[in-house]
Amino acid sequence: MNGKLLTFLTALIVLALAALTLMNPYGPWSKGKERLAGEPPPAAKPVMTIGSKSFTEQYLLMKMTGIWLRENGFAVKEIIFKGSTNIRSALEAGVIDQYWEYANTARIYYQHQPGINDAEEAFRTVAEQDEKIGLHWLPMTSAINSTWTMLIKKELAEQFGIRTISDLSAYAKDKQLHIATNSEFLIRGDGMEQFQQQYGFAIPRENVIVTETKLFAQAVKESRVQATVGFASDGRIAAYGLVELEDDLHYFPPYNPSPVVTAGSLKQNPQIEHLLNRLTRTIEHDKFMAFLYRADVLHEDVTELAREYLIEAGLIRSSRN
Numbered sequence: 001m002n003g004k005l006l007t008f009l010t011a012l013i014v015l016a017l018a019a020l021t022l023m024n025p026y027g028p029w030s031k032g033k034e035r036l037a038g039e040p041p042p043a044a045k046p047v048m049t050i051g052s053k054s055f056t057e058q059y060l061l062m063k064m065t066g067i068w069l070r071e072n073g074f075a076v077k078e079i080i081f082k083g084s085t086n087i088r089s090a091l092e093a094g095v096i097d098q099y100w101e102y103a104n105t106a107r108i109y110y111q112h113q114p115g116i117n118d119a120e121e122a123f124r125t126v127a128e129q130d131e132k133i134g135l136h137w138l139p140m141t142s143a144i145n146s147t148w149t150m151l152i153k154k155e156l157a158e159q160f161g162i163r164t165i166s167d168l169s170a171y172a173k174d175k176q177l178h179i180a181t182n183s184e185f186l187i188r189g190d191g192m193e194q195f196q197q198q199y200g201f202a203i204p205r206e207n208v209i210v211t212e213t214k215l216f217a218q219a220v221k222e223s224r225v226q227a228t229v230g231f232a233s234d235g236r237i238a239a240y241g242l243v244e245l246e247d248d249l250h251y252f253p254p255y256n257p258s259p260v261v262t263a264g265s266l267k268q269n270p271q272i273e274h275l276l277n278r279l280t281r282t283i284e285h286d287k288f289m290a291f292l293y294r295a296d297v298l299h300e301d302v303t304e305l306a307r308e309y310l311i312e313a314g315l316i317r318s319s320r321n
Contacts, residue, residue, distance in 0.1 A: 045075040046269050051087050051099035052080050055213040056295050056302070057146055057233050060288075061100045061257060063306035068279050071316050072271070083184050084109055091135065097265040098272070102146065102255035103137070106130065108189045115190055115253035119145075122253065136266055138276050140258035143285040146233040148185065148252045150245040151220055157243045164248040168227060169199045177201075180209045180219040180228040190252075195229070198251045214296075217242060235292030282313035 048069055052062035059080070066076045079096060081087035088110055090096045103122040104115045111129055116122035119142065127137035150165050162168050171177075185191045186208070196203060209225055216230035221240040230237075232244060259276040266272055291309055294300045310316045 045073060047075045049077040049096045051090060051096040053084060053087055054080055054082055056292055058100060059302045060291060060306055063303050064279060064309055067307055067310055068275060068315060072275055094262060098259060098261045100257040101260045102257055104253040104255055117250060117253050119254040119256050134263040136261050136263050138259040138273060139280060140256040141280050141283040142256055143283045144233055144257055144288055146231050146255045148229055149232040150227055151230045151242045152227045153220060154241050154243050156226060164246040165199050166248050168245060169201050172201060177203055178207045178209060178225040179203055180211050180216055180225045182213050183210050185229055186210060195251060198249055235289060235296035239297045282315060
C-alpha cells in the first residue's frame with residue numbers, strides 16, 4: 001500500500017472517530033452514560049410537592065414526610081407558606097400535593113363553620129366536605145394536639161393564683177394586660193375578638209402585640225407581654241418557665257394534625273396513602289415533643305431531627321449502617 005493511500009485511509013478513520021465522538025461525547029466504551037440501542041429510558045421518579053406552615057411542628061412534619069417519601073422512590077419538593085390561607089389555596093390549586101392540616105382549622109377558617117370539640121367528629125365532618133372538592137384527609141394522629149392555649153410566666157401564675165383563663169381575665173380587670181399573638185389569630189373566626197368576648201377580656205388593640213408564631217413564648221419569657229395565645233405543642237413552654245392555663249370555658253377546640261392530599265395525587269400514586277398512614281402511626285406524644293424542644297430550644301437542625309425520628313421509628317435505616 002503506497003503512502004498516499006495510507007494517509008487517505010488514516011484520515012477517513014480519524015474523521016469517523018470524530019463523528020462518533022460528537023454523537024456520543026462519552027465515547028463508545030463509556031458505562032452508565034448512554035443507553036444501548038433499543039433500551040428503554042429509565043423511569044422518572046414521581047414528583048410530590050409538599051408544604052408546611054411557618055412553625056416548628058409543621059417544619060418537622062414536612063421534613064419527616066419528605067424524607068420518608070424520598071426513601072420510597074419519590075422526588076420531593078418542599079415549600080414553606082406564611083399562613084393557613086396561602087397553603088390551603090396552594091393545595092386547592094394543585095401547586096402542592098400534600099401538607100399537614102388540622103380539622104378545626106379547616107372547619108372554622110376555610111369552611112366558616114363553628115369548631116367541634118370532639119376531635120373525631122371534627123375530622124369526619126371536615127373530611128366529608130373536603131372530599132367534594134378533591135381534597136382527601138388521611139387519618140389524624142391523636143398523639144399531638146396543637147390547640148391554641150394561653151401561656152403566662154410561672155411566677156405570675158403562682159403570685160396571683162392564676163390557674164385558668166378565667167382567672168387571668170379577672171386579674172386583667174385591674175391591670176394593663178399586654179398579650180401577644182400572630183396575625184392569623186387576630187382575624188380568624190375563632191380568634192382574638194371572639195376569644196375576648198367568651199372570657200370577658202377588654203384588652204385595647206394597642207396592647208395586643210402581633211408577632212411571629214416562633215416568638216410567642218419568647219415574648220412572655222422576656223416580659224415584653226404578660227401573656228400570649230400560643231400553641232400547646234410549643235417545645236419552649238417548660239424550658240422558658242411558662243405555664244399553660246386551663247381553658248375552663250372550653251373555647252379552643254382540638255387541633256390534631258392530619259396529612260391532606262389532593263385526590264389527583266392519590267390517583268396517580270395510590271401508594272402515598274399507605275406510606276403516610278405508616279408515618280402517622282409512628283408519632284408518639286412525648287417523643288415528638290422532645291424533638292420539638294430540641295428544635296426550638298437547642299436549635300438543632302430540623303432536617304436531621306426528622307431523619308433521626310424516622311430511624312428511631314424503624315421506618316428508615318441509618319446511613320452509617
